[in-house]
Amino acid sequence: MKTLLPLLRPHYWPTWLAIGMLKALQPLPVPVLTLLGRALGSFAVRLPMSFVRIARTNINICLPELSDQQRELLLKEHFKSLGLGIFETAMAWWGSNRRIARITQLEGREHLRAALERGKGAILLSAHFTTLEIGGRVLCDELKREINIMYRPTANAVLERFLAKNRIDHTKRAIQRDDVRTLITALRANEPVWYAPDQAYRKKGAEMVPFFGIPAATNTATSRLARMTGAAVLPYFQERLPSGDYRMVISPMLENFPSDDPVADAQRFNALIELQVRRFPEQYLWIHRRFKGLSPDYPDYYKRKRAR
Secondary structure, three states, X not given: OOOOHHHHOHHHHHHXXXXXXHHHHXXXXXXXXXXXXXXXXXXXXXXXXXXXXXXXXXXXXXXXXXXXXXXXXXXXXXXXXXHHHHHHHHHHHHOOHHHHHHHEEEEOHHHHHHHHHOOOOEEEEOOOEOOHHHHHHHHHHHOOOOOEEEEOOOOOHHHHHHHHHHHHHHOOEEEEOOOHHXXXXXXXXXXEEEEOOOOOOOOOOEEEEEEOOEEEEXXXXXXXXXXXXXXXEEEEEEEEOOOXXXXXXXXXXXXXXXXXXXXXXXXHHHHHHHHHHHHOHHHEOOOOOOOOOOOOOOOOOOOOOOOO
16 A cells, blocks of 8 residues: 555646546447547647647658648647547556557558568567557457567556556566667567667767658667567558558568668668558657757757747
8 A cells, every 4th residue: 555655746736637537438339439539639639739730840841741730720630639649558458458459450460470480589660640549449359469569668656566467467578768788688588579769869879860851869779689689670550541540560570670770770670660650640659759969960850939
């Protein structure tokens, strides 16, 4: 009980309330959750939140070929997608295997089987789309808790508690992002590891790699890990379809990967993400400050503009 007491502080009450509401609403039919999610997103995009400003900035600099009206429409659709993602997360946490299987389809199982038959593990590379949580749940169900996931802990202790329980319930092992030793152990045991290395990374080994033509601080460790362990590297992307169902695709092993150039390898994966973003632009996580530099002379794209 003592360990719970810090989590009961008033600071965490909104988080407890939000989690309780999500758990209570999760059993509703998917069309109802879809309506609720889109309504929530439509409301949120009108609020004076930093997330709105960040998403607008990212869309403007990544998709300059769109008109101002098209970018504003995309911004609104993105927040509807974020709202949907919240209820998808609830389904991923608490939904039954039967319910998840009914609304999802997984393609490319044979590619993962072929990768593991090599006996050197497999790295499933994803990116931060709003469908990321339900995509992870599908992998966990498919691999019967034999999947390892890499994650970055969240600062909210209550939310982290629920995330940790979800990881324990559905995975073989949850590996913190900086725990390279455990990651290598899993791969050398011929286990699959799923992670999304596409967010801003400014620690050791970071390089400025183009993303939508703009230099972005990027983790280049994937190719080094693949070289060290011999693991196959397979892209894994999720898509929310107009029907309301979900399509998850495990692509074939990347050929000639890794190369002798980790930066070129990272740029290769960034290009794959770009292709996926252009197919479903509203589903990418535009609210992340992807374009943070490694040095003070890098442009501050997210600086607030002073009102005149």
